[in-house]
Amino acid sequence: MTIEGTVWKYGDNVDTDVIIPARYLNVSTPEELARHCMEDIDAEFAGAVQPGDIIVAGENFGCGSSREHAPLAIKGAGVACVVARSFARIFYRNSINVGLPILECPEAVEETEKGDRLTVDLEAGIITNLRTGRIYRTSPFPAFIMEIIQAGGLVPYTRKRLEEQSGYRSAMVRPDE
Amino acid sequence: MGHTLAEKIIAAHVAGGEGDDAEVWPGDLVEVAVDVVLSNDITAPIAIREFEKLGVERVFDPDRVVMVADHFAPNKDIKSAEQCACMRRFARAQGLLHYFDVGRMGIEHVLLPEQGLVVPGDVVVGADSHTCTYGALGAFATGQGSTDIAVAMATGCIWMRVPETIRVVYHGQLQPWVGGKDLILYTIGQIGVSGALYKAIEFAGPVVDGLSMAGRFTMANMAIEAGGKAGLFAVDETTRAYLASLQVASLQVASLQEASLQVASLQVASGQVGRLADLQTRTLADLLPDDDAAYAQVIEIDVGEIEPQVAFPHLPENVRPVSQAGDVRIDQVVIGSCTNGRLEDLRVAAEVLRGRRVHPDVRCIVIPGSQQVYLDALREGLIEAFVEAGAAVSTPTCGPCLGGHMGVLAAGERAVSTTNRNFRGRMGHPESEVYLVGPAVAAASAVAGRIAHPRDL
Numbered sequence: 001m002t003i004e005g006t007v008w009k010y011g012d013n014v015d016t017d018v019i020i021p022a023r024y025l026n027v028s029t030p031e032e033l034a035r036h037c038m039e040d041i042d043a044e045f046a047g048a049v050q051p052g053d054i055i056v057a058g059e060n061f062g063c064g065s066s067r068e069h070a071p072l073a074i075k076g077a078g079v080a081c082v083v084a085r086s087f088a089r090i091f092y093r094n095s096i097n098v099g100l101p102i103l104e105c106p107e108a109v110e111e112t113e114k115g116d117r118l119t120v121d122l123e124a125g126i127i128t129n130l131r132t133g134r135i136y137r138t139s140p141f142p143a144f145i146m147e148i149i150q151a152g153g154l155v156p157y158t159r160k161r162l163e164e165q166s167g168y169r170s171a172m173v174r175p176d177e
Numbered sequence: 178m179g180h181t182l183a184e185k186i187i188a189a190h191v192a193g194g195e196g197d198d199a200e201v202w203p204g205d206l207v208e209v210a211v212d213v214v215l216s217n218d219i220t221a222p223i224a225i226r227e228f229e230k231l232g233v234e235r236v237f238d239p240d241r242v243v244m245v246a247d248h249f250a251p252n253k254d255i256k257s258a259e260q261c262a263c264m265r266r267f268a269r270a271q272g273l274l275h276y277f278d279v280g281r282m283g284i285e286h287v288l289l290p291e292q293g294l295v296v297p298g299d300v301v302v303g304a305d306s307h308t309c310t311y312g313a314l315g316a317f318a319t320g321q322g323s324t325d326i327a328v329a330m331a332t333g334c335i336w337m338r339v340p341e342t343i344r345v346v347y348h349g350q351l352q353p354w355v356g357g358k359d360l361i362l363y364t365i366g367q368i369g370v371s372g373a374l375y376k377a378i379e380f381a382g383p384v385v386d387g388l389s390m391a392g393r394f395t396m397a398n399m400a401i402e403a404g405g406k407a408g409l410f411a412v413d414e415t416t417r418a419y420l421a422s423l424q425v426a427s428l429q430v431a432s433l434q435e436a437s438l439q440v441a442s443l444q445v446a447s448g449q450v451g452r453l454a455d456l457q458t459r460t461l462a463d464l465l466p467d468d469d470a471a472y473a474q475v476i477e478i479d480v481g482e483i484e485p486q487v488a489f490p491h492l493p494e495n496v497r498p499v500s501q502a503g504d505v506r507i508d509q510v511v512i513g514s515c516t517n518g519r520l521e522d523l524r525v526a527a528e529v530l531r532g533r534r535v536h537p538d539v540r541c542i543v544i545p546g547s548q549q550v551y552l553d554a555l556r557e558g559l560i561e562a563f564v565e566a567g568a569a570v571s572t573p574t575c576g577p578c579l580g581g582h583m584g585v586l587a588a589g590e591r592a593v594s595t596t597n598r599n600f601r602g603r604m605g606h607p608e609s610e611v612y613l614v615g616p617a618v619a620a621a622s623a624v625a626g627r628i629a630h631p632r633d634l
Contacts, residue, residue: 013370013492017600021607022579025219026249026256028226040607060371060404064600065579066306068223068322089375089406090306094322144206144336155230158328162233 002121003080003101004130005052008038008045009114012058016091019062019070028069030076037073051078054120056112058084062091071095081120083127085109096145097154103127108136179467181342182409183377186317189463190300192334203341203473212316212455213241213295214329215303217285217575218257219248220322221264224304227327236271237333243275243294244268245285248575250278253582283547283573286310286398286515290390291549293423296452297412298459302329307515307597309400313393314419315412315464317377320401340406341473342377343368344466347384349481354631356525357392358517358595358615360384361399362486364478366496374404376473379466384480385410390419391521395615398516399597402493412464487593487628488613491601499618502628509592510541510623511604512616513571514578517595518546520553522616527559529620529631535567536626542584544571568623580605593622 018040020033027033038045055074061084062070071094074082082095085106095102101122108127112118117130125138141149151157180188184201190209191199201207214236216224221244228236236242244264249257261278268276275294282288286307289295295311301318302308304326311318321335329335345364365372378400385393393410400408410416484498512518512526523545535541543563545551551573554560563570577584578596586592586605591612594604599611612628621631 015598015600017579017598017603021602022581023585023605025579025581026254026260028223028260040602060374063370063404064306064401064598066220066304066308066320066322068220068304068324071322072223086371086374088371088404090320090322090401093325097322097324142206154324154328155227158332159231162231162332 001123002119003052003054004117004119005054005080006050007054007056007112007114007116007118008042008049009112010041010055010057013060013063014041014057015064016062016067016070017064020067020073025067025069028072030072033069033073034076037077046077049077049079052080053078054118055079055082056084056109057082058109059086061087063088066090068094068098071098071100075100081122083108083120096148099153103138105136105138178471179469181377181470181472182315182379182411182464182466183317183340183342183407184470185463185466186298186300187337187339189298201339203339205339206336207339208334208336209300210334211302211329212299213243213289213301214326215243215245215285215289215301215305215308216323216326217244217248217305218246218250218261218264220304220326221267222260223323224326224330225263225267227324228330231327231331233331236273236330239272240274241333242271242273242330243289244273245277245282245288246279247282247284247573248579249581250282250574251572253576279572281548283550284515284518284575286394287518287546287550290314290394291423291547293452296420296456297416297464299455302326302335306401307398309405309408310394310398310515312397312400312407312409313390315410315416317407317409319407338375340375340377342379342470343373343474343476344379344381344472345476345478346382347380347478347480348382349384349479351384351480352484354485354617355480355483356615356617357388357395359483359486360480361396362488362493362496362613363483365399365403365488365493366486367478368403368476370402370492370494371404373400376405377407377409378403378405379409381411386413389521390415391519394519395516399493402597411466412461485615485618485630487618488599490599490610490612493597493599493613499628499630505591505612505628507539507593507622507627508590509584509586510539510619511544511577511584511592511594511596512542512619513544513546514575514596515546516597517616518544518550518573520550522595523550523554523559524557526616526620527562529617529634530566530568530624531562533566533624533634535623538626539623540584541566541568541623542571542577543568544576544583545573547573577604579603593619593628595619
């Protein structure tokens with residue numbers, strides 16, 4: 001799966017309170033959340049972002065709250081991929097779980113500017129900057145995480161396992177039920 | 178080579194590995210059984226939506242799935258009311274034994290330990306980043322998103338990468354008015370907001386050995402503000418005394434002996450087992466790091482020179498000693514939260530506020546962390562001291578900490594707060610500011626109308 005999109009560039013420590021401010025946490029659909037995505041640091045973003053665009057950011061992207069509303073808002077805004085120097089761990093898990101592709105690639109972040117066009121080959125972990133022609137390779141996901149991604153997220157992955165495995169610790173397989 | 182406390186607790190929970198010989202190392206991807214799964218009125222609605230997609234009828238154990246209406250409760254608006262209603266319907270339909278609504282609820286991370294729902298050696302996952310608070314009890318507790326929590330509610334299991342551990346060792350003599358909040362703010366100032374990214378933090382040394390449970394909860398609570406996956410304390414006499422003091426049926430512990438947490442040392446109330454059954458399977462040796470554990474990093478901190486700390490906007494790492502805060506005029510003070518909403522915190526604040534008045538330009542809001550804390554504070558006369566000083570006292574809620582309700586800031590306003598985050602817009606308008614402090618500096622600042630050290634009042 002290859003993505004091509006325009007870059008929105010941000011700095012270090014973009015926290016979940018600016019990705020989606022808590023005052024909007026009384027709703028939870030990606031479409032509603034997307035309207036306010038990034039608004040406290042970039043008022044232009046929510047109105048101008050196009051489907052397939054790519055967020056490129058510095059260290060510790062998604063730090064702070066565990067709110068899954070953050071990757072949902074980004075996904076709902078149409079962003080196809082986030083490339084960062086590093087991710088906060090809860091955000092990292094949440095993105096995989098909800099099917100928002102994310103890649104750690106400090107070199108690509110260093111040399112990418114707002115408005116650049118990037119292509120991202122998720123399976124091969126290759127990022128190409130179409131402005132500079134530079135090509136970057138990232139570490140692939142561990143096999144276990146690739147399985148979750150290939151299943152379409154944690155819920156379909158788990159559903160499949162629950163159907164397959166009778167020994168899984170679950171209410172479904174309790175002997176008294 | 179030995180193991181850190183995080184590694185030992187995770188190893189004991191590796192799913193399918195019933196024996197005692199399971200061993201895990203940092204970097205391993207493992208599936209672990211969880212003891213408690215938590216969510217709140219913000220995160221539960223998404224978790225419930227995902228749970229329903231799993232094709233599972235019932236949660237894995239209604240005694241271990243905990244839900245608390247604390248963030249936007251009492252309901253702040255119609256949409257929040259709908260979210261609370263969604264969670265309430267689910268809790269009733271599933272027969273959850275530990276669902277806490279207005280009047281019984283508290284801020285989740287104050288409430289769960291108080292209710293005896295988390296015990297040493299547990300693996301706890303919660304759809305709230307401050308779930309790491311329970312590390313104070315010697316549990317491996319970590320925040321996750323709603324989808325992870327949905328799967329945990331259904332299966333009782335989660336996958337995780339075993340984290341490396343950073344050990345932080347505190348030595349020396351604490352100065353007056355310096356507490357757990359100041360130690361953790363100072364530590365975050367040293368290592369930065371991504372200093373413990375993907376890692377567990379083990380808090381150790383003679384200073385934390387002498388720290389109360391309230392101080393330990395405060396420190397573990399903010400492990401996430403350094404990027405940490407968990408923040409843990411070894412179990413000791415302070416932990417045991419805390420558990421023994423709990424007045425809850427699920428954990429009636431008359432005494433917990435030095436050598437072992439096993440059954441002989443415990444007296445179980447008739448017919449009430451609850452979490453005690455889990456505790457009985459764990460020995461003290463399971464709840465301490467090995468002497469030869471391997472750490473990613475060991476940080477030694479001499480606390481002798483540490484003053485009360487202030488984290489300036491807009492990151493918890495922007496820490497300065499209060500004496501170097503300068504003349505910061507303030508509009509609001511919040512004393513409470515999962516970080517500093519316990520009885521001991523309110524005692525410190527009351528000690529400063531008693532006989533004084535909140536500055537005329539300041540709104541001071543005090544929020545006991547649970548109904549029990551509220552009642553204890555009332556009986557001790559702390560609430561009276563707050564009201565007489567001109568502070569507002571609220572029912573337990575997370576409200577202002579995340580700019581929800583009960584103290585939202587206008588553009589240009591500044592708040593001093595005992596909460597845990599000062600990100601841009603955290604407490605309201607994106608042009609407002611939050612300064613993080615402990616309860617002593619918060620109360621002193623409320624009186625002075627600017628950031629102040631209590632000794633200077």
